[in-house]
Amino acid sequence: MARKNHNPRADDMRVVVPIHNAVNERAWQEVLKWETGRGAEKCGGLKLVSFKGNAHKLTPKARLKMLFGYQAPFDRHDWLVDRCGVRTRYVIDFYTGRADPNTPSPTGNTSFYLDVRPALDNFEGIKMRFGRLWDQWFGNAARPTQSS
Numbered sequence: 001m002a003r004k005n006h007n008p009r010a011d012d013m014r015v016v017v018p019i020h021n022a023v024n025e026r027a028w029q030e031v032l033k034w035e036t037g038r039g040a041e042k043c044g045g046l047k048l049v050s051f052k053g054n055a056h057k058l059t060p061k062a063r064l065k066m067l068f069g070y071q072a073p074f075d076r077h078d079w080l081v082d083r084c085g086v087r088t089r090y091v092i093d094f095y096t097g098r099a100d101p102n103t104p105s106p107t108g109n110t111s112f113y114l115d116v117r118p119a120l121d122n123f124e125g126i127k128m129r130f131g132r133l134w135d136q137w138f139g140n141a142a143r144p145t146q147s148s
Helices: 010-035 060-067 123-138
Strands: 047-053 075-083 086-096 112-118
Touching: 010 075, 010 086, 010 112, 060 112, 086 123, 112 123
Parallel strands: none
Antiparallel strands: 047 075, 075 086, 086 112
């Protein structure tokens, strides 16, 4: 917080830390969904190599959504993960959501939406995004098989 020129009070941190942890845990779970079935279990699992906050740098998708009238994300992170030597960068846009009063939340009334996806800066990210699009349009059973 000090690095971002915030001067938090100790009482505030009792609220902020659990929310921050819940958001990061949810982001990791979304990364794991993208990585399911890609072989990370063969080498001890997926590893987070680095992460960087880029709150003032909008992703192209966030810019496009803003052109259509959607709210800008309140934060953005870039996470680099390693899957058995294959490194993939993920971009994560953090949006404020609407709390559902009927659904209890570990973060109280705070609601957020995460848009987590592989970056399109290398072949692996492009392949993963295309594969997800293929599955959404045609179903997983229609995907061409890869030879091992």
